[in-house]
Amino acid sequence: RFLAWMGLEISTMAIIPLMTQQHHPRAEEAATKYFLTQATAAAMILFASLTNAWLTGEWNISQISHPLSVTLTILALALKIGLAPMHFWLPEVLQGLNLTTGLILSTWQKLAPFALIYQIAPNTNQTLLITLGIMSALIGGWGGLNQTQLRKILAYSSIAHLGWMIIILHFLPNLTLLNLTLYILMTSTMFLSFKLSMATKVNSLATTWSKTPPLAALTMLSLLSLGGLPPLTGFMPKWLILQELTKQNLPITATIMAMTALLSLFFYLR
């Protein structure tokens, strides 16, 4: 549908001035990269809808039936939210922004594409989704291992979380929404606690213990929750997703997802 494309474009254009408010060269470079990727993805979504319209006569975005169009739409939406293999813009863009703008970027901007993803969920190609999800979880875990900048760590963690969300989309879209909600809550907690302690590197996090011990404890707890340890809340979506995957006879997939969760947990605990 056409309104979806317009909504995506408007959200992109609205974020750009927020990003360039700082007048720092890094901020403008981040804004340029972000704008280019988002505009490309939006044009690709429109192109996929148009191709589908020419080939099958359906303009409604929830009834895309041609497999090429569905694949193209999913790829374009993955580019928009930062799934692998189209994730290369996310760490750099998040690095160049200040924490509040990065918060808006990671949480609010994911809502609109996810609305579209949820709508096209029944028609999707299962193999493609599983491939994207596993790749995102792997790259999110591996890429975050060598990072000292906090914003890049959060970028890689969001890539991994999005991988989890995409895997379950074909079977049970409501789990995707649940995971999205919890991810938004946890990521906002992380960003806001980093903003309060004004930390942008892992080394400066170590000094918060002397300033405000409650804040340091809260940061640690929410980090562990992001990693998905029981009995914290972050464990719940992972457990439900794994359960659903094993119900659908995909044990290998479930094992791979669990191991990549271990990877991201490692760099959280530093």
Next chain:
Amino acid sequence: MTPTHFSFTSAFILGLMGLAFHRTHLLSTLLCLEGMMLSLFIALSLWSLQLNVIPFSTTPMILLAFSACEASTGLALLVATARTHGTDHLQSLNLLQC
């Protein structure tokens, strides 16, 4: 696939390749984005002509308005980049590497 479909599909794919593989100037990326929007505009107009549905015929104009907004945003970002980095060569966009 009809010739019309093929022509605007190939136009879009050419613009996409130009966008993905730009080499020296940032301006060529914006040009390719505009080319993609133009091919989408042509496709949308032809399709609404085929449909003969009256309320749908305004969508090409709306698309044109939005792509103009998009292009102006891109140009504003280009001006900002030129102001801080000094040029729009792609090699200077490497401040954010880890």
